[in-house]
Amino acid sequence: MPPSTPSFFKRVSIAFGAFFGSLSDADYAGRVASVREAAPQTATPPAPVVPVAPVPVAPAAVPAPAQPQPASPDAALQLLALLQREARLIDFTQEDLSAYTDADIGGAARLVHEGCVKVLREHFTLAPVRSEAEGSRITLEAGFDAQAIRLTGNVVGAAPFKGSLSHRGWRATETRLPKLAPGHDASVLAQAEVEL
Secondary structure (H helix, E strand, O other): OOOOOOOHHHHHHHHHHHHHHHHHOHHHHHHHHHHHHHOOOOOOOOOOOOOOOOOOOOOOOOOOOOOOOOOOOHHHHHHHHHHHHHHOHHHHHHOOHHHOOHHHHHHHHHHHHHHHHHHHHHHEEEEEOOOOOOOOEEEEOOOOOOOOOOOOOOOOOOOOEEEEOOOOOEEEEEEOOOOOOOOOOOOOOOOOOOOO
């Protein structure tokens, strides 16, 4: 007598049982493989399958996800203080520019730009994330570094992705911030000045 055909939901249960059983038990996986190899690849009815007792599957030990560590604001505040000292960045961003002409703002922006460049060159070594020229066509294979590359536009499906490089990105390859003296208050970004 031919074996009865299991219902769809019964087949789903069998598939999951075979999948997890194969992952946890090499002997079970070997029996499943031999059954699959013995099954005819034609439209004829399949050969009878010897029922295999389900193998109890112990829940796999899943490592706990790494908890985000609170960032120390000292390095960020130190960088902001350097940008203020060399580029007057905080003064520039806190100023109400509505009373100034575009030419006045452009002149101030040039000084801010020069100071920012000086801070970046003195305290960081920067390199592009991607070496290709912006606008060039690139292919991102499966497993690309999603922390270094952000997909934009119509993102559908799975890698490989083909697209146009709109920005090469930046990576800090070296950081050279000055060491903070004990007791230094990093929240003071620029001292108040009192002229006597």
